Amino acid sequence: MRDNRGNVKIFASGILCIFLLTCCWAQEEEKPTGQLPPGSGGLRTPPPPLPKYPDVRQPGETGFFIGVDAWFPVQGPIIDKGRASTFSDPSLSTLQGKPLYAECAEIGIALGLHNSLHITYFEDRASGNFTNANEIVLWNQTYPAGNLVSTDYKLQNAKISFDYLTWPYPVQNSRFRLKTLWGLQYTAIRTGFDLPLLPTTDSAGNPLVDAQGNPLSYQTQGSHWFMLPSIGMGVSEYLTRNLRLEANASGFSVPHHTTEWDADGSVNFRTGHLELRLGAKAFHFKTSTQSDFYMRGTQASAFIGVRWYSQ
Numbered sequence: 583m584r585d586n587r588g589n590v591k592i593f594a595s596g597i598l599c600i601f602l603l604t605c606c607w608a609q610e611e612e613k614p615t616g617q618l619p620p621g622s623g624g625l626r627t628p629p630p631p632l633p634k635y636p637d638v639r640q641p642g643e644t645g646f647f648i649g650v651d652a653w654f655p656v657q658g659p660i661i662d663k664g665r666a667s668t669f670s671d672p673s674l675s676t677l678q679g680k681p682l683y684a685e686c687a688e689i690g691i692a693l694g695l696h697n698s699l700h701i702t703y704f705e706d707r708a709s710g711n712f713t714n715a716n717e718i719v720l721w722n723q724t725y726p727a728g729n730l731v732s733t734d735y736k737l738q739n740a741k742i743s744f745d746y747l748t749w750p751y752p753v754q755n756s757r758f759r760l761k762t763l764w765g766l767q768y769t770a771i772r773t774g775f776d777l778p779l780l781p782t783t784d785s786a787g788n789p790l791v792d793a794q795g796n797p798l799s800y801q802t803q804g805s806h807w808f809m810l811p812s813i814g815m816g817v818s819e820y821l822t823r824n825l826r827l828e829a830n831a832s833g834f835s836v837p838h839h840t841t842e843w844d845a846d847g848s849v850n851f852r853t854g855h856l857e858l859r860l861g862a863k864a865f866h867f868k869t870s871t872q873s874d875f876y877m878r879g880t881q882a883s884a885f886i887g888v889r890w891y892s893q
Contacts, residue, residue, distance in 0.1 A: 659879030678710025
């Protein structure tokens with residue numbers, strides 16, 4: 583009997599120990615961990631904020647600027663008959679003379695981080711003479727061979743472009759910029775011709791008349807204009823905050839119709855709000871060849887300009 587009572591005490595002690603260990607383990611499980619269970623509706627600790635990259639803007643990448651350039655093209659445009667012409671005489675002629683300089687103006691407006699809206703305009707005009715070796719047809723006039731033909735022209739171009747920063751992104755401390763250029767261009771050219779040495783009046787000063795009785799005139803003129811989208815690329819390298827290298831090229835073509843492209847490269851020195859620009863630019867155009875006459879030309883030469891920045 584005593585042995586049985588001892589065994590019962592030992593068994594009861596073991597059960598008590600197991601119960602106490604179980605209670606301790608349960609209390610450990612119920613201790614808060616600092617995280618709320620899903621669906622509890624409590625506030626959670628927000629994640630740490632993302633790291634912020636430095637965004638260094640170089641001079642000219644904020645505010646706006648206005649500028650003027652003097653460009654010195656020397657190549658004259660060319661006129662020739664198109665696919666719609668119905669005559670057999672040649673028309674190929676190069677307009678003579680060169681402008682003192684082409685007048686250029688521009689406006690730039692910063693849009694967002696390192697992007698900008700860029701508006702440019704230029705025009706050049708010139709006049710000169712050449713002697714035609716063969717009979718030629720220009721617009722509505724036929725010029726016999728061996729005459730001194732006077733020419734004049736006026737070329738205009740306007741362009742609006744959204745310059746979008748493409749690389750690097752984020753910019754951080756980079757001094758290099760690669761931008762894609764998305765724009766629209768308008769080009770117009772007017773040409774005129776005459777035979778200045780042939781008389782249009784008699785010795786008494788009376789006007790000469792043609793076979794139809796109209797006053798005799800050798801003057802003629804015509805013009806073409808067109809609009810095209812403009813897609814391209816531009817790069818800039820800020821050697822210092824006051825010295826920048828820049829190059830741009832853009833264009834578009836409709837095969838067998840119109841073509842246009844332009845390019846420029848410059849070295850730019852800035853002091854205060856003013857920037858001096860030295861470089862070269864080129865411009866090419868061709869009006870539609872499907873008309874009676876079409877015109878084309880490529881002008882390339884040096885330019886000098888100045889910009890004023892608001893910031």
